[in-house]
Amino acid sequence: MTDLKTDILLIGDCIEVLRSLPDKSVDMVFADPPYNLQLGGDLLRPDNSKVDAVDDEWDKFSSFAAYDAFCREWLTECRRVLNDEGSIWVIGSYHNVFRLGAAIQDLGYWVLNDIIWRKSNPMPNFKGTRFTNAHETLIWAAKSREQKRYTFNYDALKAFNEDTQMRSDWTFALCTGEERIKGEDGKKAHPTQKPEALLHRVLLAATRPGDVVLDPFFGTGTTGAAAKRLGRRWIGIERDPDYAKVAEKRIKAVRPAAPEDLMVMGSKKAEPKVAFGALVEAGLLSPGDVLYCPKGEREARVRADGSLVSGALSGSIHKLGALLENAPACNGWTYWRFRTDNGLRSIDALRAEVRAGMQ
Amino acid sequence: MTDLKTDILLIGDCIEVLRSLPDKSVDMVFADPPYNLQLGGDLLRPDNSKVDAVDDEWDKFSSFAAYDAFCREWLTECRRVLNDEGSIWVIGSYHNVFRLGAAIQDLGYWVLNDIIWRKSNPMPNFKGTRFTNAHETLIWAAKSREQKRYTFNYDALKAFNEDTQMRSDWTFALCTGEERIKGEDGKKAHPTQKPEALLHRVLLAATRPGDVVLDPFFGTGTTGAAAKRLGRRWIGIERDPDYAKVAEKRIKAVRPAAPEDLMVMGSKKAEPKVAFGALVEAGLLSPGDVLYCPKGEREARVRADGSLVSGALSGSIHKLGALLENAPACNGWTYWRFRTDNGLRSIDALRAEVRAGMQ
């Protein structure tokens, strides 16, 4: 795994190339497969200009069954290539996302969320025959129901979202203007280029710096560009050499962020563990000291081994808190207070002192 | 078809009852099937209270295959029962919506849109392990790709949406408070009651007054209540007699809107535009409610799509205000009042409420 080549664009059929990659070698997959749009004839705007639709050969499949078979193949290979803490992201619209989602479930993946990309500037429905199709859907899935660990930077996203949990609906503008890559003829280089902001959020949410991100439908390389910018490694697969060329050039021009700028809000789960007894060892608390519950009406005495005793009851800070509150569980660190000259203070503050001293 | 019994709740297994209905006898189907949630053990909130989860037997299936088989059966019957200009609406979450969507496509239906119900007040993810699951998905489909005619009140929806095309993402609050039906024990009568505003919009979009709406998973009858209110006929199928009893009582209490209030905007050119449909949708105003001008000597009635009518005149809140005042323009939001126990109050206050609820 250490000799896996990354930051590389592999040109070829996505299933064939996927087969050449080793088992459990990547941390995340982002896939933006053909949507199998099944368009009818040309569509004209009210001013009679023609809508530049996705009518490329790579988006044509003979039937739902053919599309399903194709998707199940690449999804199977992606599952093999993902390591056991990895996850996959797939994007689609109502044309294909139900096929994708059902395949993902059938292959043993476990869906974690579906995410809505709300487009702030969608193309209107010119004929007035349906609702403006103003969103696309992403599916985020782990490798299996049994997989308990997957990267999710919960606290980073919460901070991003003004200290409220990030929701399953995200709003971004379409990829237009400067960001939209044009060919020499001034026309868009790829019909379905995704906004880099979307990939930025996906990578921020579900990878860590240095992780390897695989994109089996690389196109003009939005995933690679966002990965490089965010200090993630990437592997792209693309069949069309023209798209690949655009992607290579684009990614080359990306300047990665400085490592210190890649720091995100850390999870408390990841912080070093401190035993309550260490506070006694460090002399921050002494055997015999009295701790109080938040409202102050219950108390307990600290014993030399870091256990607490209150009347006939005793146990760890957590266990005794739960017992006294008659609750199924209790976080003793946030529950217990100790007396200071300025009133009661949480023992969690003492833990922070110990942690600071550990660095 | 003329002797089809409507405004009726049929108690029994949904597939068996569906089989008893004649071909091509209904204009729309709205289906809120079991989601097959596959929950694990209990979930505790941070305050150690238990989440009241959907753990009913009716939501349990032995496998995806069993769930698929069930859905394909009722979806097949629904397609048979729909007339040739009919359409179907199905609601689900990421647990089941991919199965539903794939089945809908496989059975020959033609997807017209997928619609996102963005919840303004979703339940958080208490453990911080995923994104807040803040939406559900509706699928709207015609009977076949070849079907060219289906009811879609484009202009009414556009009027509803402040003269902009209605998009595929809709924001509504959960069904709580007064609207949420409680049993004698004070607990919710049904675990998954949908907000009536959601049904209001669906029915307004895809049916006409007098149309027959079939709901094969009637539950506590939100579809029937919204249908009756909007002057649509309904047929409900529900297996559980207890739910059925609640539904019957609920629908009996609904007062239908007067037929003249169910008029919606016709062709774009023929009628002026409207702008405040969300208030009607939210139940802050009802079709038939009377609005007054600042001095109180002029009045107008609210229609289901948010347009106003006053004598021979009708139009948006802005246009009708201008007409009645013989002014070149008028801000309807500050012009119109509605009656409260404490006298007249500006509709702009209601807009503020809707806005607050949507953030």
Next chain:
DNA sequence: GGCAGAGATGAATCAATTA
């Protein structure tokens, strides 16, 4: 009566590590 604060609750696939 009005307002502040506490409590309840909604379709939820909801922990990780050590013994």
Next chain:
DNA sequence: GTAATTGATTCATCTCTGC
């Protein structure tokens, strides 16, 4: 493998209680 231990974790809204 299972069992016990540690300890991390919530948003918007509506109802109820108390002053």
